[in-house]
Amino acid sequence: MISKLLKKEIIESIYESATDILSTTGIEFDMESARELFKKNGAGIDGKKVYISPFLLEKSLGLMPQYIHESTDNKKVVAGSPFSNSPMVLDDRTGDVRNGTVEDAVKMYQLAETSELYESVNPGIVDPEGNDSEDKFIAQIAMLLKYSDKFPSLGLRATPSNTKNGNVYASARKAIELIKEIKEEDKKAVMGQGICPMAPLSYDEESLINLTVLAEENQDITISPCTLSFMTGPESLMGIVIHDVAICLAGAVYLQLLKPETSVAFTNFSTMTDMRTMQPVYASPEYLHVQIMFYEVCQYFGMNSVLCGCLADAARNDYQAGFESCLTTIAPFFMTDVDRLWCYPGHMAAFSGGSFDKMIFDEELLINCNRVLQGMNLSIDPLLKEKLEKAHETKSFLTIGDVNIYRKEQRISKIFDKRGLNSNSSSLESPIHLNARKEIDRRCAEYILPERSKRQKALLQKYLPSQCKY
Template sequence: MDDRTSPEQDAGGARRGRGSAGGAAARRAARGGGGPGQSLTYIRRLIKPYEVLDEEGISLIEANADRVLEEIGIEFRDDAEALELWKEAGADIKGERVHFPKGLCRELLKSAPAQFTQHARNPARSVEIGGDNTVFVPVYGPPFVRDLDGNRRYATLEDFRNFVKLAYMAPSIHHSGGTVCEPVDVPVNKRHLDMVFSHMRYSDKPFMGSVTAPERAEDTVEMCRILFGKEFVDNNAVVVNLINANSPMVFDETMLGAAKVYARANQATIITPFILAGAMSPVTVAGTLTQVLAEVLAGAAFTQLVRPGAPVVFGTFASSISMQSGAPTFGTPEPSLVSFGAAQLARRLNLPFRTGGSLCASKIPDAQAAYESANTLNTTVLAGTNFVLHAAGWLEGGLSACYEKFMMDIDQLGMQQKMAEGVDLSENGQAMDAIAEVGPGSHYLGCNHTQANFQTAFYRSSIADNNSFEQWQAEGEKRAEERANLLARKWLETYEAPDLDPGIHDGLRDFMAKKKESMPDAFT
């Protein structure tokens, strides 16, 4: 299964300032109730990343990856320009297979930034990708949705817009994402225009671009120039884009074409081997890490051949397969170890890192979905991941985007954001005045410190029911997914679009109309 099409895909400052969401947010706050709450900025982690490899282990993986690059090579298929660029850089070209002298890729990657800003049209929503920062991003690529009426069906453009709206309203989602679901009711050759426009119109958070064809990547860049201004786009990253290796050890012409478009425009790419271990990589953690590193080194270095300094992210999508059925599995130990190890390798390369999310194989938002998603998400955060794709809404191995799962996931993301703040060691955090006031044998419920901190002391879930059995019964005995369903409906009913400059809006609409008129509809 290709990562692009199912589990993973598919005037400057003054003008941008007028596109902010401040007015709509203020109106929601004034109404009170029913809203999603105050938006959170991207995470600045204060907890150290967890590491599974010592120096000897990580050096071994790096040495093995160098052997793969030099002795086995990586194929760059159906792209003569890519092969010529590698030849000029000193690689050995044999047909479409590129063999890399030891150290070549790492030397090229010295021009890639360790951290970069992805600008949003509302500057307050811009995110820092890299370093100690974590950005949560919605699900990407499902052709199906599980809708609010409990039906599994093909996704539509209305579903796409709904997920963009929910991500915009979600405090713990920092990014609008990309192909949050595949709107199959729109022609294949035109739907990228509607998707990119939806991110620009219905949200003011950062977003991802189209990669399903080089010309669709070009359209994304042109729409960004309308939204942000041409000069601003040339000098700043305003869109992040998913470039998948066709594992094992192949980059095809579609991904290479999109990567070239975005790198030349100085826009960010995430080079991601799509790994189902046992099918697309070896069954072992060390073997998978070796292949992941080799593929990322080749793909990320290629972006620097196209334009030195273009932002690039070390990505990995790691899962294993059932050796009985061949189906992908999630939330299991081995992919977690791959994610931990890959994060270490990314830090060694001084590149931002992407992995993980709230992944599961369950067909409905049940206990299996919760366990598998929690196992994956905990690993993702503890690994020190910078860009977390599929953080909310993923179901059925990425084949479905689910409204209830989306709401349940964003609740968990809020908890992870709290976790990443670490331990408060300020005077208030030490709470010595509370300990002295209460003394032995009493309780803290009424002390001054508790009264001053009770509203923010603990994370309060928007989904979990912590009331008595009797109260739960009186309120209809609702399951978690039922509460999530009601919350999603409430948010969509109260949604208000962020302001967008009318001139920019009309410019985007005109561009889309001309592009659509230039070609007949195609559904394949």
């Protein structure tokens, strides 16, 4: 793996600092059974703190399946799922921001299912209004399984507030069982899930329960720190990276002690804090540096890590939103040796909002970025010289050119406005917004529910919200 941002010596220094934190500062594990497991394997315990020695760390990491990063020239941006996890939705017709609803969630699935850009799916509307199910977490999984056939890659997790009787363990396990039954698959992983530990240097009980269930059920696990500078983590960017590497290593050790040879990947949503508002800032060079430093450390030491992009802090569909999505999508390819970037079209307001219009705009961004990254398979027309000779007479290629060549090599966006200045349209009724809504309406109208057997439909009915039944 080629590190572009960090020198070898800096990468090793970050890792050494992180391992020192594990053995001297310690990590809090807010679950007694987890602490007992560490104690049984020789870790030091002081209250909720666990101290992981270099020996225990090396031994545990040695149990993880070997990961080898093979860099390719096939660079690509991929849509993971819309919105990521957004409690709020921007109504692009009025400019108002409101709570997300079950209807929004269904629409999100319909749009994701009708685009080849999306390679996975996630309940992107967190706690939607209208979810009247007894177990709201399992209801979200049931909705995902009713409306989508894509691979479930969850950012949402079971919590005391979204599960029946607050039983996180039971709901997390039942959700996986439900996916297995619908997918009719019991041999390999049927879902992936990102688990965010609590900064600074802590795993809360909720995170640990979800991690435990994922390991027991042999599902894909990603640990995703979300540390904010000067708030939940150090004020320096390098300090954030050291903190995040330490907490990820601690989580990896726990998983290996719990179930040896459990695979785990790492990603990073840590960033700087805007001290004026106490809010995270994702669409910035600072965020890109934190994420990429973390990525390069993981790759250097043979730990699976992925980068995420298409993030925006803007709360409106404006120049800021477009700039931020573009910056976080394309810059990583020039800053480090990455060949895949996972994106969240429609993402707004630093994970607190989503927009359907912006989802369409971001899809256009991804399509065009891939044309830049992958090239366009251009070739020389064998009749070019002959056509140029004729052009002396015709003074135009309209009568002598090949429309098939034009269509093959050139793409005109159906969403973005290429018609020049138009001073008569408002920002909410601009051509690009109108085009986006036509695309949304078209895809929702063309959407077809995934095929499910009578038995599968009956199983889902038990968990779906009322308005999604039948």
